[in-house]
């Protein structure tokens with residue numbers, strides 16, 4: 001059976017190693033399997049917190065160039081901007097009818113982000129996971145590659161889809177499954193390893209950005225917080241978040257198992273060797289991405305062309321789902337004729 005893969009990513013110019021290992025590496029691998037693999041830059045989600053409208057399109061271009069530089073190929077996947085496909089917003093509204101307010105209030109991300117807002121906690125921030133559900137469900141995706149931090153939203157999305165099917169018609173929506181990597185699902189801040197590496201919540205020194213200079217990357221790893229075990233113990237464990245994080249990052253960028261990294265480091269003199277090895281490996285892994293990014297980013301028209309072509313393909317799929325959802329809910333004129341979607345009038 002064809003496996004549709006879908007994932008969304010926020011538009012920022014500062015994607016970090018957590019985004020790369022938790023999500024972007026999986027996106028690239030998903031191109032092999034997805035039928036199709038669909039990736040969306042979620043500019044509508046970006047409007048749920050304070051932002052600068054003049055910068056939003058720039059950030060979308062930054063992220064598009066990063067994804068292409070990381071290995072997404074427009075011929076092998078569908079890459080587009082959420083705001084170019086109106087079906088996402090419409091489906092979000094329709095799905096609110098099967099979403100409980102209490103569930104949205106309980107989401108950890110809503111609680112954290114609403115506490116961080118200085119002026120306005122927007123209703124959009126509360127509805128964020130419903131729009132996310134609409135993103136995925138519009139494509140009847142089976143698989144959603146994400147990091148560990150999105151587990152709760154994925155569960156909610158499944159509840160929404162199940163409730164919709166029970167209320168309005170079995171089989172209308174596909175119940176998606178998350179795909180969280182076994183290693184690297186939660187890359188931690190290098191300075192505060194009890195927290196995840198994050199765009200908004202982390203420390204500058206603890207966050208490795210994909211476009212950081214090689215020296216800066218090595219320096220951040222050199223200063224990474226480990227622990228005070230004496231003698232140093234180079235193994236993973238819940239009691240050793242800093243060391244575990246470094247081993248997991250090294251394993252992820254080399255695409256080997258953490259056990260093989262532990263074996264390799266068995267004769268190391270201390271944490272310094274681990275920090276050097278992981279710094280070098282990350283610099284090496286990111287070098288081709290950085291080079292391609294520098295070539296791609298100035299061509300704004302080329303990036304827009306990729307997004308526009310992706311949006312056309314995405315819209316064609318989402319429109320079919322929307323027609324079925326509207327029909328099942330009895331909303332608007334029935335746009336289906338002989339099972340096919342008629343033009344929007």
Ligand code: AQP
Pocket residue numbers: 008009010012015016017018019020021022023145146147148149150184185186187188196197198199200201
């Ligand atoms: N630390 C992480 N480890 C593993 N995966 C992670 N992801 C995010 N942080 C980690 C995964 O990256 C994908 C894109 O996330 P996003 O669209 O939320 O982008 P962002 O805003 O740049 O990511 P942050 O850092 O998570 O933002 P904050 O913390 O500021 O809200 C997702 O699949 C996510 O799981």
